[in-house]
Every structure is written in C-alpha cells, then in structure tokens.
Amino acid sequence: MTVPNVIVHRDANVLAQAVAARLITRLADTQAARGSAHVVLTGGSVGIATLAAVAGTAARDAIDWRALDVWWGDERFLPTGDPERNETGARTALLDHVDVDPARVHAMPSPDSGLTAEEAAEVYAAELEKAARPEDHGPVPSFDVLLLGMGPDSHVASLFPGQPALYEEDRTVVAVHGSPKPPPTRLTLTFPAIRAAREVWIVAAGAEKAQAVHLALSGAGPIQVPAAGARGRQRTLFLLDRAAAGKIPPGLGRIASP
Numbered sequence: 001m002t003v004p005n006v007i008v009h010r011d012a013n014v015l016a017q018a019v020a021a022r023l024i025t026r027l028a029d030t031q032a033a034r035g036s037a038h039v040v041l042t043g044g045s046v047g048i049a050t051l052a053a054v055a056g057t058a059a060r061d062a063i064d065w066r067a068l069d070v071w072w073g074d075e076r077f078l079p080t081g082d083p084e085r086n087e088t089g090a091r092t093a094l095l096d097h098v099d100v101d102p103a104r105v106h107a108m109p110s111p112d113s114g115l116t117a118e119e120a121a122e123v124y125a126a127e128l129e130k131a132a133r134p135e136d137h138g139p140v141p142s143f144d145v146l147l148l149g150m151g152p153d154s155h156v157a158s159l160f161p162g163q164p165a166l167y168e169e170d171r172t173v174v175a176v177h178g179s180p181k182p183p184p185t186r187l188t189l190t191f192p193a194i195r196a197a198r199e200v201w202i203v204a205a206g207a208e209k210a211q212a213v214h215l216a217l218s219g220a221g222p223i224q225v226p227a228a229g230a231r232g233r234q235r236t237l238f239l240l241d242r243a244a245a246g247k248i249p250p251g252l253g254r255i256a257s258p
C-alpha cells in the first residue's frame with residue numbers, strides 16, 4: 001500500500017478550492033494521456049464543497065466532461081432526487097452545470113428501482129465490472145481519482161468502524177445496515193474496490209476530524225480506523241485544513257497555503 005502524503009491548507013474554503021484545482025488538473029492530464037478518465041465522488045461537506053468549487057471556476061472547461069466516467073464511493077439508500085442522497089448533492093453542486101454524458105454518470109441505484117439494498121449493491125458491482133478493462137487489476141475500472149470524505153469516527157465511504165463491510169474481500173459493493181450516521185441503509189464500495197484506484201484522496205476539514213486523521217496516519221488497523229485502510233495503488237493523499245491536521249505526527253505535515 002502506498003504511504004500517504006499529507007497536504008494542509010488554511011481553512012475549509014481554501015481546501016475545497018485547492019482540491020478542485022488539483023482534481024481538474026489530474027483529470028485533464030489523464031484525459032490527455034488516455035482519452036478518458038474515471039472519477040469516484042463522495043458525499044459529505046468537503047466533498048460537495050469541492051464539487052461546487054469545480055463548478056465555480058472557468059478551469060472546469062479543461063476537463064472533457066463527455067469523456068469522464070463518474071462513480072460514487074457510497075450512497076445513502078434513499079429515493080432518487082432525495083436531497084440527502086450523495087448523488088443529488090453532486091448533481092446540484094456540479095453535474096447539472098457541466099456537459100457530462102448521462103450514460104457515463106453511474107449513480108448507485110435507489111430504492112425506487114424496486115431493488116433491495118443487497119440487490120442494488122449487486123447491480124452496481126455488475127456495472128463496475130462491465131466498465132473494467134483487461135488491463136485493470138480486477139472487476140472495477142482503475143479509478144484515476146477516488147475522493148473520500150472522512151467522519152470523526154474515521155469512516156470513509158460507508159465503511160464504519162467495526163462493521164461487517166470492512167471484512168469484505170471479494171465483493172466490490174455491499175449494502176450497509178445500521179449505519180451510525182443517518183440514514184441507516186447505505187451502499188458502499190469495499191476496500192478491494194477502493195484499493196483498485198490509482199489515486200485515493202481523503203479530504204477532511206475541522207477540528208472534530210483531527211483525532212481520526214491522527215489515527216489514520218499512525219499505523220492503526222483498518223477495522224478500527226477505516227481511513228487507515230483506504231489507499232491508492234499509486235498515490236494516497238490526505239488533503240486537510242489546519243484544524244483537521246492539528247494532531248498529525250510531527251514532520252508529516254506540509255503547509256501548502258499560508
């Protein structure tokens with residue numbers, strides 16, 4: 001697993017703007033090299049603020065939006081259009097404002113599909129598998145950037161400490177019941193799917209995240225500290241504001257904006 005790099009910005013606003021700039025550059029570079037790119041979005045405050053920042057800058061036109069596959073790391077199992085769905089947040093903040101190819105926006109299924117959460121997880125896993133190419137390392141595409149927010153309990157996507165989803169070694173998407181963060185029923189990528197990403201970027205702001213950041217960077221186990229198990233094949237970034245970086249081990253931080 002890659003050793004994470006830590007980048008610290010002044011506050012949550014600068015963080016969102018800086019992650020947006022980094023994301024645009026990364027995806028545009030990937031498209032220049034390979035023609036298209038895969039990005040995995042996250043819900044949560046910094047995740048959605050980042051998408052809004054992408055929408056708000058003219059540099060967004062550096063991305064060929066029609067040559068981008070958009071996936072989600074997790075979803076709240078709520079009806080389509082529900083404001084609490086991560087999909088709804090991402091559409092409102094960004095996807096409704098750019099020229100994405102609707103066929104390449106891969107929202108996780110909602111309960112109005114008539115599927116149970118378990119069936120929905122299987123459907124999404126099949127969609128991922130269909131998009132995987134022989135050169136990919138498994139039944140999911142090699143995501144170019146996989147964004148993850150992180151909770152104060154160190155959860156990422158809907159992988160919560162101690163829950164069964166963390167032990168999954170085969171399936172790439174599973175249903176989660178009894179999530180400590182509402183709503184209780186969710187769908188989530190598993191560690192094998194997350195670790196197929198070329199780059200994993202964990203974005204977190206606020207002092208309430210400082211302890212989780214500390215643990216995730218201090219050799220904690222992924223069952224107790226899920227963020228400790230989210231690593232990209234080529235690169236793992238912790239993109240933080242100063243408050244979230246307040247407890248990182250000395251020497252690890254790099255202040256990127258004054």
Ligand SMILES: O=C(O)C(O)[C@@H](O)[C@H](O)[C@H](O)COP(=O)(O)O
Binds near residue numbers: 042074148
């Ligand atoms: O469905 C969700 O809520 C998530 O995708 C979740 O993993 C989120 O990213 C973190 O809980 C961080 O959220 P905040 O940035 O709002 O603290």
